Amino acid sequence: MITYALYFAVICFSLGLLMNIWRIRFAPGVVDRILALDTMVINAIALINIYGILEGTAIYFEVSLLIAMFGFVSTVAYCRFILRGNIIE
Amino acid sequence: MNLIAEIVISFLLVVAGTFGFLGSFGLIKFNDTMRRLHAPTKATTLGVGGILIASMLYFAIFLEDVSLHELLITAFLFITAPITANFVAKAHMHRDVKERELPQPEGECGWAGYDEVGDEAQPIDTK
Amino acid sequence: MLNRILNRIFPHPQLTFFLLFIWLLLVNTVTVGNVVLGLVLGLAIPAITQPFWPNRPKVRRPLKAAAYILLVLWDICVANWTVAKIILFKSNANTHSRWITVPLDVTSPEAITILAGTITMTPGTLTAMLSADARHLLVHCLDVDDPDAVRDEIKSRYERRLMEIFE
Numbered sequence: 001m002i003t004y005a006l007y008f009a010v011i012c013f014s015l016g017l018l019m020n021i022w023r024i025r026f027a028p029g030v031v032d033r034i035l036a037l038d039t040m041v042i043n044a045i046a047l048i049n050i051y052g053i054l055e056g057t058a059i060y061f062e063v064s065l066l067i068a069m070f071g072f073v074s075t076v077a078y079c080r081f082i083l084r085g086n087i088i089e
Numbered sequence: 090m091n092l093i094a095e096i097v098i099s100f101l102l103v104v105a106g107t108f109g110f111l112g113s114f115g116l117i118k119f120n121d122t123m124r125r126l127h128a129p130t131k132a133t134t135l136g137v138g139g140i141l142i143a144s145m146l147y148f149a150i151f152l153e154d155v156s157l158h159e160l161l162i163t164a165f166l167f168i169t170a171p172i173t174a175n176f177v178a179k180a181h182m183h184r185d186v187k188e189r190e191l192p193q194p195e196g197e198c199g200w201a202g203y204d205e206v207g208d209e210a211q212p213i214d215t216k
Numbered sequence: 217m218l219n220r221i222l223n224r225i226f227p228h229p230q231l232t233f234f235l236l237f238i239w240l241l242l243v244n245t246v247t248v249g250n251v252v253l254g255l256v257l258g259l260a261i262p263a264i265t266q267p268f269w270p271n272r273p274k275v276r277r278p279l280k281a282a283a284y285i286l287l288v289l290w291d292i293c294v295a296n297w298t299v300a301k302i303i304l305f306k307s308n309a310n311t312h313s314r315w316i317t318v319p320l321d322v323t324s325p326e327a328i329t330i331l332a333g334t335i336t337m338t339p340g341t342l343t344a345m346l347s348a349d350a351r352h353l354l355v356h357c358l359d360v361d362d363p364d365a366v367r368d369e370i371k372s373r374y375e376r377r378l379m380e381i382f383e
Contacts, residue, residue, distance in 0.1 A: 016113030
């Protein structure tokens, strides 16, 4: 049962990733691209964790923690660049 | 016992997957950037939180490998989601929203992103 | 004298224990060596970074803070349900989005930050900006018919509790 639920979640998050790519390609402005990229990072974290459950190893948690941190920092850096013109003042 | 655990974990995974999908779907469905911001900040965060809690339960019950890493990631995502949303909203307003489209606060000062008041007038010291 | 020495070593006792806790979560095993290493980090990091936080927040009632966290977690689940319904069943033309301003009674920066984060995570609202004198919040509502009701709910449900915790 868990396996089927895992496959369902994989399908959901993969479709989410595809929709994010669609939004990045056809976005009205740069802010929407940042938002779509941020959502993509979160979806990717979910997919990595599902893969970890499927494989039965705990090694992927470090990976997802690092990706979560990088995703947050890069989104903030992008927004800051738009707001102020540079990142570290 | 194992059956109950299986049902709970599967339920969490299905709910999390649905919310993750809806968060990304809202991103392409809504027609305005401020509206689009609502979907990923809420739905996707709960989606990934559900996956992480399901994986914590799975590893604790079936593989007897108690790990609290997932709690750390979940807490990190829940804390950073509002900050990211706020930053994206500010960037959007800086680029595309004029101040006259917004309701004005009572008092002399306007909104922080538009107001030209110097640092002395701000009660919160940002230096 | 002793107090000052203690203050030097422990500039921020809560932060020390918080760092120790985070370190144990990161390494994922509780051994004596890890506790010692976590304590060393918990003592070194506050001492080095002390110039960056001259004023520290005071949490007056930790129990109420815990109750507040549970309330917000529950509201996040409700928020997801609300937003999911809007995404699935409402057309774009039928969704009435609008800006509202929320006047603030809380004054400490930490309380305002937590309130802004809470508003973002709870049903159909999103904090966009703070006014320059820190007395008003600009909130975007996804789908609302009665903006006054939303404002009153934010004030009575979250801000009152935050005031009890921080002030």
